[in-house]
Amino acid sequence: MTRTGQASPLHPLTAGLPRLRALAEGADHVDVKTVEGDLTLREFLCGLASWEPGWVRFLYRVRAVFVRLLGMRQEGIPSARVIRPEDVSFTPGDSMMFFTVADAEEDHYFVAGVTESHLTAHLAVVAEPGRFHVATIVKYNRWTGPVYFNVIRPFHHLVVGGMARAAVRGARPS
Numbered sequence: 001m002t003r004t005g006q007a008s009p010l011h012p013l014t015a016g017l018p019r020l021r022a023l024a025e026g027a028d029h030v031d032v033k034t035v036e037g038d039l040t041l042r043e044f045l046c047g048l049a050s051w052e053p054g055w056v057r058f059l060y061r062v063r064a065v066f067v068r069l070l071g072m073r074q075e076g077i078p079s080a081r082v083i084r085p086e087d088v089s090f091t092p093g094d095s096m097m098f099f100t101v102a103d104a105e106e107d108h109y110f111v112a113g114v115t116e117s118h119l120t121a122h123l124a125v126v127a128e129p130g131r132f133h134v135a136t137i138v139k140y141n142r143w144t145g146p147v148y149f150n151v152i153r154p155f156h157h158l159v160v161g162g163m164a165r166a167a168v169r170g171a172r173p174s
Helices: 018-024 041-050 054-069 144-169
Strands: 029-036 099-105 109-115 119-128 131-140
Touching (some): 018 099, 029 144, 041 131, 041 144, 099 119, 119 144
Antiparallel strands (some): 029 131, 109 119
């Protein structure tokens, strides 16, 4: 986790990526998962977005109850869909999963974000030859942000790590 005054785990990834560096500055939470794989960035993003085992859908159902306790709403349960590489958009403003593309460059990086009442989260993927870095950057918007994120944090690590590993394997469990 990154807090003010600590070095960001994104530092080596932000060289030449001012948008990513700007997002990480002042973030309340930053984590990076790194996986190795010989895919294009588009192929990796397809695997990332298409992975949704049953236990993740169950966690979304639990989340729906939890966010109501915090006075927030969840608009249904997001559902992954299998997408093809040509369906991945690198155009800012387009959607991927429940995120909106913020900045992207083919075969180099992809940054997308979502803003909710309690927090703003960005998912960034930086591609290097044979390696992908999947970063999560979170900024709290109000008091419910840290309460929410600290409860889901252990599951967040499992989900994002699972997504990254599945993307490299090309696995798409239902």
